[in-house]
Amino acid sequence: MRLCLARSGVRRTWTVELRPEPGGPVLVCHQCTHRGGQLAGSAARTELVAHLALHARRDPLPAHLRICQCHERGCSWHPRHRGCHGPIRLLLVREQGGRLWRLTDACTACAASTSQSAVVPDTVLGTAAAPPGHVKVRRRRRPKEPDSQTRVREMLSYFAAALPAETSAGARMLALQCALRMNVSAQARLSFGVLRSLRLETAADAWCELRDAGLIRTLPSDERAVVVQILDAGLLTQHPARPDRLRAADWAMRGFCPARTGSTPPLQLAALFAIAWTDRGTGQGTTEMEQMSRECGSTIAALPPLLDQLVTAGVLTTWQAVREDGELRWRIGPNGFYYHAGSEIS
Structure with missing residues (x-):
């Protein structure tokens, strides 16, 4: 001793x-x-x-x-x-x-x-209380990994497994926003401004789908927002940094901006999927037709018309389906490049 x-x-x-x-x-x-x-x-x-x-x-x-x-x-x-x-x-x-x-x-x-x-x-x-009148200069917080694009991609993949296959595109977009915006009490507050941006301010059926799937429970709301309690325990294990998740929620909302991709939820979700799965360095994206249909709540037969509309909207320049192995390829367009190019919405 x-x-x-x-x-x-x-x-x-x-x-x-x-x-x-x-x-x-x-x-x-x-x-x-x-x-x-x-x-x-x-x-x-x-x-x-x-x-x-x-x-x-x-x-x-x-x-x-x-x-x-x-x-x-x-x-x-x-x-x-x-x-x-x-x-x-x-x-x-x-x-x-x-x-x-x-x-x-x-x-x-x-x-x-x-x-x-x-x-x-x-x-x-070592961090003593600041004297009265002292203005503390705060350093800007650096985002942590994964980035917004990866977070959104992971959430889309998670809901493809967690939600029933017949869940609509509108309900999937609401589920994505709720998961990224929830606080430490697993509650999410979606303002009507956010819902209007998503063209889902009157989507009562979409909320019902999420309740019937056991994902959420609605809480008393006010005239400015919808408040829900998230019941899926798997979402509680995602990255705990809420500022980064809020950044990803904003990235996702801007990614399927209705002004660029139209006003239908299936088209908006297809645009977000394509942007989330586009390689930042090459501007090209690759996935399987079955995966895109599953994560977008669509059928494989409905994908070609959606992809053609994305080309018309300028989100994509070209797309190609390889029928032998079910692979889907595309190149990002001018209206999707800003979100693809690695910019994190601040």
Whole structure:
């Protein structure tokens, strides 16, 4: 066991207590005279962590002088182990069912042996509260992978398997927007402005299809939006970065812009599918006829007329079906190039 010979003049342990009161818990600090007012259940933990972090910021100590504080207590805060070793970390510990919280210096070995604890990253304490009047300049967030084109392509493929084969193109577009716009509570809010852009502001049948498929449940809405609860558990596992998903939702909505591809949902969805499956470098797209019909909620026989209309609208320049293997090829047109060319809608 490593012996602790040096002693620091700064006590690197801070403890706060949540004392129950009739109107709610009260925060009491064991190191200072702080005794806050009564807290709501959801705000209690936030305030106590902030108070402990304030103590740690006010009592800084060079890393080479910090020692494992539980060694000072004879390691009574955790079960016995082979001894202290590893870098010193700040450890947040919860005791007595959440009534007592402690922030302390602990070595890596003791931190791993302490139950109901979590190591506090140094970056958390390094970010102090900004002084009054200070304007913080925020860096622009960089989108994370996958990009919008890939997200939309993956969602179209997912709904081809998750929704009944007879689900209409309009319902599939609504499902795509709901999946990309849902929040952490799996709820999605589609404003009537978005629905008008999709030419689906009066698509009551499409919403019924999604309810009958078990994908959504409608919630009380207002005069400005339709709100739904998403019931498909598989959608909860998609990438958690909601700003990137909202970017993809906007990319998809602009991709089948009615001004370019007409006002029918089948034509709009066919345009989005073609753009999503177009290679950015070559401007060419390849897929199977069966795959496009499945993801667009159409039949194979209905695809040629849709593709001809996309050529007329300028979304595609040419398309070709290889009947031997059922392969479909196309080249993107001038009205589809902007979305294909790699631009992320900001």
